[in-house]
Amino acid sequence: MKNKHKQGQLRDVQDVIDIIGGRWRGAILASLCDREKRFNDLRRDVGEITPRILIKELKYLELNKLIGRNEEAPTKVSYYMTPHGKSLEPLIGAIVAWGRKHREVILSEPLEVTP
Amino acid sequence: MKNKHKQGQLRDVQDVIDIIGGRWRGAILASLCDREKRFNDLRRDVGEITPRILIKELKYLELNKLIGRNEEAPTKVSYYMTPHGKSLEPLIGAIVAWGRKHREVILSEPLEVTP
DNA sequence: GAAACAACTACCTTTCAGGATACCACCGTC
DNA sequence: GACGGTGGTATCCTGAAAGGTAGTTGTTTC
Structure with a gap:
């Protein structure tokens, strides 16, 4: 993110976009759900994710308290959804619903008969 | 977006992220709301947006039927939210709500007293 | 008819998320 | 003590998105 200088609603929206946006975060969250x-x-x-990217994304999600990291031994690390992470589920549900509706709208292009 | 090869929910989420994500689209939609x-x-x-970028974003949003373009004369063009665009408002509301809650969670770091 | 504005458009540069690849530390085990 | 697996780091690279600057087309305004 570059512009956190916005205030209010826009800032919240951008925060959320940052969190579930990007190439991998959705998939990671889904997998951990x-x-x-x-x-x-x-x-x-x-x-297809490389370890570098995976680590980066996991750290980001951990920083944002959406997932937790459990290290039993240096070679036994596991990741899990925190309650806060789980609280994203309804929102994702809403997004999915709108996304579906949106696709319908987009697909039903009326093919304007220009005069 | 690079990976549209996902199916189902993830695809919907990514679609929506694409639409309201990015540097400017949120602000443009908010302004037109x-x-x-x-x-x-x-x-x-x-x-700070440059005309080039603004045009690009407006075209994208128009393609996605979220905004409409009204040209009275070549020098009198206006943009407005379509009904479909307006249907985004509740979703944005939900996102804002979660974003707010998220910030609370993030800000209330318990400052772990490491042993 | 030229100046000033509105709405673009073209061209080129910069930035940065994500990727490829290779390497490192630790552990168990044989 | 070499070998393989797990959980990472480090280094370098690339491509798409965003940005800067300037130009073009049409319009109104005098």
Whole structure:
């Protein structure tokens, strides 16, 4: 994000966009909604992601308290959704609903017969 | 967007992110929610945006049927929210609500007293 | 008819999220 | 003590998005 200098609503919107936007965060959150995962589980789950990016995204989500990190031993780290992370679910639901409706609107282009 | 190859919910989420995400679209939509605006009104409203970018964003939003374009004369063009665009308002409301809550959560860091 | 404005448009540069690749530290085990 | 697996870092690179600057077309205004 570059412009956090906005105030009020716009700032909130941009914050949320930042959080669930981007290439990977949605997929990571979705994968963790399912259940707790270890680093390499996520790596396999999410697909083409490189460890560098995965770590970066996980740290970001952790910083934002959406996911938690559990380290039993240096080689046993797992990630899980926090309650705060789970509170995103209804919002994602709303977004999905609007997205669906939006696609309908876009697909039903009336093919204007220009005079 | 690069990966539209996802299916279902994730795809909807990404679509919506694409629409209201980015540096300017939120601000433009917010400005137009208020009332119809002319090109240079928007330019002043939104802030530092250059005409090139503004045009691009407006075209994108128009393509997505969120805003409409009204050209009375070549020098009298105005932009306005379509009904579909207005249907975004509740969603933006929900996002704002979660964003606010999120900021509270983030700001109330308990300053872990590490042992 | 030229100056001033509105609404674009073209061209070129910069920035930065994301990616490829390779490497490191720690552990168990054989 | 070499070997393989897990959980990372470090280094360099790329491409798309955003930005800067200037130009073009039409309009009104005098």
